[in-house]
Amino acid sequence: MSNTPKRDDIRPSGPKRNVTIKDLAAELGLSITTISRALNGYSDVGEKTRKRVAEAAGKMGYRPNRNAQRLVTRRTHNIAWVQSDNDRKFVDPHFVEVMAGVLRGARAGNYDIVLSGDTPDRELAIYDRYVNDNSVDGFIVDLPREDDPRISYLLDMQRPFVVHGREARSARYGWVDVDNYGNFYSLTRLLIANGHRHIAFINGDEHFTYALHRRHGVRDALADSGLSADSITVLNAVHPMGNAGFKLTTLALDDRRISAIIYSSTLMAVEGNGAIQRAGRKVEVATMDDELHYLDLSPFADQFSFVRSSLREAGAALVAELFRQCENGAAPSGHTVPSTWHPLPHLDASVLEQPLPPNRRGT
Amino acid sequence: MSNTPKRDDIRPSGPKRNVTIKDLAAELGLSITTISRALNGYSDVGEKTRKRVAEAAGKMGYRPNRNAQRLVTRRTHNIAWVQSDNDRKFVDPHFVEVMAGVLRGARAGNYDIVLSGDTPDRELAIYDRYVNDNSVDGFIVDLPREDDPRISYLLDMQRPFVVHGREARSARYGWVDVDNYGNFYSLTRLLIANGHRHIAFINGDEHFTYALHRRHGVRDALADSGLSADSITVLNAVHPMGNAGFKLTTLALDDRRISAIIYSSTLMAVEGNGAIQRAGRKVEVATMDDELHYLDLSPFADQFSFVRSSLREAGAALVAELFRQCENGAAPSGHTVPSTWHPLPHLDASVLEQPLPPNRRGT
DNA sequence: GCTATTTGCCAAAACGTTTTAGGTGGCTAT
DNA sequence: ATAGCCACCTAAAACGTTTTGGCAAATAGC
Numbered sequence: 001m002s003n004t005p006k007r008d009d010i011r012p013s014g015p016k017r018n019v020t021i022k023d024l025a026a027e028l029g030l031s032i033t034t035i036s037r038a039l040n041g042y043s044d045v046g047e048k049t050r051k052r053v054a055e056a057a058g059k060m061g062y063r064p065n066r067n068a069q070r071l072v073t074r075r076t077h078n079i080a081w082v083q084s085d086n087d088r089k090f091v092d093p094h095f096v097e098v099m100a101g102v103l104r105g106a107r108a109g110n111y112d113i114v115l116s117g118d119t120p121d122r123e124l125a126i127y128d129r130y131v132n133d134n135s136v137d138g139f140i141v142d143l144p145r146e147d148d149p150r151i152s153y154l155l156d157m158q159r160p161f162v163v164h165g166r167e168a169r170s171a172r173y174g175w176v177d178v179d180n181y182g183n184f185y186s187l188t189r190l191l192i193a194n195g196h197r198h199i200a201f202i203n204g205d206e207h208f209t210y211a212l213h214r215r216h217g218v219r220d221a222l223a224d225s226g227l228s229a230d231s232i233t234v235l236n237a238v239h240p241m242g243n244a245g246f247k248l249t250t251l252a253l254d255d256r257r258i259s260a261i262i263y264s265s266t267l268m269a270v271e272g273n274g275a276i277q278r279a280g281r282k283v284e285v286a287t288m289d290d291e292l293h294y295l296d297l298s299p300f301a302d303q304f305s306f307v308r309s310s311l312r313e314a315g316a317a318l319v320a321e322l323f324r325q326c327e328n329g330a331a332p333s334g335h336t337v338p339s340t341w342h343p344l345p346h347l348d349a350s351v352l353e354q355p356l357p358p359n360r361r362g363t
Numbered sequence: 364m365s366n367t368p369k370r371d372d373i374r375p376s377g378p379k380r381n382v383t384i385k386d387l388a389a390e391l392g393l394s395i396t397t398i399s400r401a402l403n404g405y406s407d408v409g410e411k412t413r414k415r416v417a418e419a420a421g422k423m424g425y426r427p428n429r430n431a432q433r434l435v436t437r438r439t440h441n442i443a444w445v446q447s448d449n450d451r452k453f454v455d456p457h458f459v460e461v462m463a464g465v466l467r468g469a470r471a472g473n474y475d476i477v478l479s480g481d482t483p484d485r486e487l488a489i490y491d492r493y494v495n496d497n498s499v500d501g502f503i504v505d506l507p508r509e510d511d512p513r514i515s516y517l518l519d520m521q522r523p524f525v526v527h528g529r530e531a532r533s534a535r536y537g538w539v540d541v542d543n544y545g546n547f548y549s550l551t552r553l554l555i556a557n558g559h560r561h562i563a564f565i566n567g568d569e570h571f572t573y574a575l576h577r578r579h580g581v582r583d584a585l586a587d588s589g590l591s592a593d594s595i596t597v598l599n600a601v602h603p604m605g606n607a608g609f610k611l612t613t614l615a616l617d618d619r620r621i622s623a624i625i626y627s628s629t630l631m632a633v634e635g636n637g638a639i640q641r642a643g644r645k646v647e648v649a650t651m652d653d654e655l656h657y658l659d660l661s662p663f664a665d666q667f668s669f670v671r672s673s674l675r676e677a678g679a680a681l682v683a684e685l686f687r688q689c690e691n692g693a694a695p696s697g698h699t700v701p702s703t704w705h706p707l708p709h710l711d712a713s714v715l716e717q718p719l720p721p722n723r724r725g726t
Numbered sequence: 727g728c729t730a731t732t733t734g735c736c737a738a739a740a741c742g743t744t745t746t747a748g749g750t751g752g753c754t755a756t
Numbered sequence: 757a758t759a760g761c762c763a764c765c766t767a768a769a770a771c772g773t774t775t776t777g778g779c780a781a782a783t784a785g786c
Contacts, residue, residue: 018495018497061495063495063496064496065434065496065497066497067430067433067434067439067497070430070433071428071430071434076430083466085463085466092657093456093459096459099478100448100480103446103480104448104480106479112477112479112498113477113479114441114475114477115462115466115475115476115478116466116469116470116476117466118470129426132381133428134381134428134430135429135475294455294456299606
């Protein structure tokens with residue numbers, strides 16, 4: 001197989017010809033203009049003609065060629081999702097949960113997702129390709145880091161995009177995020193209000209903004225309660241770490257004063273539970289639960305206090321925001337996904353009813 | 364907002380004009396034919412011309428408009444994946460693992476994945492749309508059932524596709540599958556060879572062919588060992604069942620004679636382990652492990668015997684097979700993903716070395 | 727009854743490529 | 757010298773839509 005095709009080389013050809021707008025026009029004795037305008041619901045075509053066209057289109061099985069449409073309209077009805085291919089993060093269960101929401105939202109608006117992935121160093125090249133070759137109308141960016149280069153790039157190129165999460169520039173683009181700061185502020189206050197003075201916080205990788213914001217929430221709650229930094233032990237699950245919850249919990253419990261642990265995710269809380277039991281300690285556990293639909297974590301519902309949000313809902317909101325930009329030309333805006341509280345009954349949860357102090361509303 | 368556009372309605376327009384092949388031609392004083400052929404490596408353009416074109420293309424930032432290419436070539440470099448949207452299966456962790464392989468394979472061949480999802484009853488409509496609107500070159504079908512309508516449809520339409528798994532018609536299309544039958548035949552023989560006479564088999568939903576083939580493997584191993592059906596207890600995890608491994612294990616252990624359990628997945632084996640310990644029983648456990656990269660199951664490696672396969676490898680093989688069909692026009696063929704055995708050391712594993720009887724090679 | 731407006735339709739251009747079907751000029755072989 | 761060939765290049769058609777600009781007939785306004 002030569003890689004420099006000769007002039008007579010035959011490329012593999014696609015499927016055979018479909019019914020086109022021309023066939024319809026010929027069949028009905030109308031112009032293709034009229035067919036097109038009838039099918040697209042323009043007002044300058046008569047009612048009986050519109051009916052005739054619709055009927056013939058159905059009968060003859062006409063389906064518009066999307067690529068011709070995309071060529072002339074410069075709109076694709078495609079949304080890009082570029083997944084970064086770290087051995088682990090590639091298949092992060094959170095990804096699939098968000099994607100489930102995205103797919104539902106996309107379907108509702110008759111969009112498709114164009115999915116691809118590459119290693120972090122080649123990720124931007126894919127963005128560049130999509131931006132320049134008219135493959136997609138907009139982008140969804142997941143798991144931003146501070147000063148994320150993907151975001152700089154898309155801002156530069158002035159393409160529609162929405163970020164799942166927030167970072168420094170978030171005023172300038174559309175985003176959807178859970179209230180990481182507020183939730184962890186409140187989780188911390190909950191434990192403090194219930195007498196805990198030495199708390200461990202087992203967080204995600206603070207390379208990502210979500211984890212950073214969570215730590216800031218914890219930090220500020222501590223400060224607002226008049227406690228010193230000595231009261232908190234922060235441990236981070238950096239990337240390739242299996243069973244992180246177990247390992248970090250074991251580490252945290254070395255400090256005998258620790259009486260409560262805040263986990264960044266229920267999965268880590270479950271893993272950590274094993275370590276707590278093995279150590280024979282009684283520890284108050286609070287966590288943020290992402291409602292991963294493939295795992296039934298209900299058996300743990302009576303062991304942890306948690307605040308829950310729906311990643312699926314976030315996914316749907318991402319697409320909705322992108323629609324607003326692409327279809328209606330709306331200015332980008334930010335959306336916070338709501339959370340619900342599930343404190344354990346033995347706790348005094350009145351602190352959750354108090355609003356956050358005005359200077360503690362975001363990060 | 365009216366939904367019947369007037370003739371002067373302005374549709375949201377896409378990004379501004381890029382550099383086209385015409386601009387290149389004008390700049391270099393060549394015809395667009397020559398530009399096109401130079402860029403596509405045809406042999407009837409001079410060496411210095413080719414250089415000039417390549418250089419100018421780079422300098423001017425030329426990127427071919429994919430939609431124009433797709434329109435004329437009728438090839439898209441897109442592969443469709445339609446995910447069925449059951450509340451749970453939508454986010455099945457196996458999906459994302461296979462997808463990781465698919466994405467790597469696609470990237471390698473410069474393809475993208477067009478991803479969408481809908482409820483099972485509207486799934487076929489999406490296939491129909493993709494088949495007729497020139498959005499994709501081929502399809503990947505996951506988790507087939509026996510006589511799967513998606514497969515009938517694609518066979519009828521004569522579109523390239525590859526199935527992850529096998530069913531009745533598999534001789535007529537391309538597939539990639541693990542040796543479900545053989546693996547479970549051997550798992551069963553392993554336990555029998557080590558003295559177990561009452562075995563529970565906790566299987567997936569036999570509505571799917573993979574689970575059916577697994578049960579057939581178990582059944583035949585039993586028969587070949589001269590054991591009656593009384594020796595096996597089959598339990599199925601049907602769809603919306605959280606913590607299925609735990610529940611079904613508890614059920615299975617009601618039979619006090621059970622001394623060994625075969626699980627269809629490591630996740631269920633892990634769940635079941637809790638039930639076994641709670642019952643205070645000593646049970647030999649064997650499972651098939653799908654190597655889910657987001658979960659570190661290595662802590663359990665010394666508790667179960669298992670046979671392992673890589674879903675990621677399967678994903679890459681799916682795309683590779685589709686390429687063969689789309690690019691080279693190769694006839695569809697089937698591929699079995701290899702498995703590796705990890706029997707616990709206290710077991711006599713010699714039975715694993717014996718080949719399957721010739722009449723037991725498939726299902 | 728005449729003009730102005732609205733209604734319903736259309737021819738042609740445009741989108742940005744690839745492919746078809748050559749054409750030209752120089753070299754080789756006779 | 758001339759036929760034949762080869763190396764290099766091109767004009768025009770095609771892919772299947774949407775959009776532009778307009779035109780003719782019907783209706784409304786007076």
